[in-house]
Amino acid sequence: MAMRPELLKGHVDALLLAVLEPGPQHGYAVIESLRAGSNGTLDLPTGTVYPALHRLERAGLIGSDWETVGGRRRRTYHLTTAGRAALGEHRALWDEFSIAVSALLGGGTKPAPA
Amino acid sequence: MAMRPELLKGHVDALLLAVLEPGPQHGYAVIESLRAGSNGTLDLPTGTVYPALHRLERAGLIGSDWETVGGRRRRTYHLTTAGRAALGEHRALWDEFSIAVSALLGGGTKPAPA
């Protein structure tokens, strides 16, 4: 929860899709990927991630398969074609949004992506 | 509404405070400043901005004064000391947040600085 309020509103979908882009992952792993990939900043609770994954599946952006590993049932999610397209749109939207906000907030430091 | 969904969730306060930082403005002017300062990307409806300004005033982050210009009543808002402090926190939060999201969304194009 390193982020105070829910600044995430509306951005969670994009993040989940992005995390699944390199390859399928199950919910718990997704949460860890988000934490790792954001250097600990984004530590989303299960009550946020699982419902969001269900939502994305209902929307047809991801698909899921159950599997059992070491006696534990896990549900592995993967991007669909529509999901890949949606991710592209989310990225474009994020760029536009972040540029606009950064411009208005002014003096703030700029993100230095890879 | 150039932004489709409400990606703004949680970021509106920061934007309003930032717009008021250079000097007092009334609500209608705030909306235009946001549009101008974001190159047209952020075109917030009155139903978003006015309630948000009331909220910020209740929270003690801004203050307001009524004035009449050319027969029109307008309410001019200005930052309080607490508002200035809050703006600083919002900026820090935005930096952290945007860096994290940009890192996760990866390959996306980089924001072009002012």
Place this chain on the structure above:
DNA sequence: TCACAATACTTTGCGACGCTACATATGGAG
């Protein structure tokens, strides 16, 4: 003169969604 746009502010109510809290189940470490 009359209609309409722009300026300027307000409020009701809906809907979306992140989060807290709680519930369930297994495997491994101490």
Place this chain on the structure above:
DNA sequence: CTCCATATGTAGCGTCGCAAAGTATTGTGA
């Protein structure tokens, strides 16, 4: 045997952006 990490799930709450509708004044064009 207990505790923690792994792994998934749901109910309910609260926040807040937004559409929509309303009020009032000034300026403009037909």
